[in-house]
Amino acid sequence: MNPQFDYIFELFTLLISLAVAEMLMGFSRILKLRARRKAGVDPTAIEVRVGWLVPMLGLLVLVDLATFWSIIWSMRGVLDMRMATIFGVLVLIGGYYLVATLVFPDEPELWPDFDAYFWQQKRWVVGGMLLINLATATASFQLGAQTQEQGELMAQAAQQNPPFAIAMLILLFNYPAFLWLALTKGRRRSIVLMVFFTQLFFAATSWGIEGLL
Structure with missing residues (x-):
């Protein structure tokens, strides 16, 4: 591991913690608002319909933040302490923090x-995530974060583990799915696309494969 990566990762961890928080x-805020209304301690609290869309968008951002964290960790061998790296x-x-602040309303009532x-x-939220993911993938490619050994390991794992191969194939459609989600105006399509981004299948199929996150 690059010894300078520890300093970069500390800065990264601090900032991403703010986005998660x-x-x-x-x-x-949603749970507290509903609790006040049900308990009757806040007579002015109005009936708020939360629904599924905003919470699912929040879960999508959390999943994408976790995925982004794993990508940065995979780049630990090529990141060093330079002004360009810190700025990036x-x-x-x-x-990501800006995107996180837009998911839930500051005043739910x-x-x-x-x-x-x-x-x-x-x-704005989905478009922001798409741009960040594209920038991260571009940086990872240009810096050569994935070694030939890692590529061969993933290819071998895909041949021996068909579910893992399917999970990798699904990941290839993430970018067009992000774009579709950003532009679609259909409720059902939005829900289906937000479920599509769940990385649990990839995490489950890659479990136990040594050398993979």
Whole structure:
């Protein structure tokens, strides 16, 4: 491992923790609002319909943050302590934090129907994630983060483990699916696409394969 990576990773961990905390606070605000209304301690609390769209978008951002963390970890051998690296980390994680702040409304009581808020912010949130993922993939490719040995390991694992090969194939469609989700105006299509991004299948099929995250 590059010894300078430890300093970069500390900065990365600090910034990504803020984005994760923002997401968790969004879920917390919803639960507290509903608790106040049900307990009757806040007579002014209005009936808020949360629905599925905003929470699923929040889970999607959390999953993508976890995936981004694994990608950065895979680049530990090529990242060093340079101004360009620090600036790149700040831009990417700053973008994630900005995206995280847009998922949940700061004042839930002002949005009686969270679906309306979802349609206001979806394009910005999903479009932001798409740009960040493209920038990260480009940086990983240019820096040569994936070694020939790792590529051969993944190819061998795909041949010996068909579910893992299917999971890798699904990952190839992430970028067009992100774009489709950003542009679609259909409720059902949005839900299906947000479920599509779940990385649990890839994580489950790669479990136990030595050398893979």
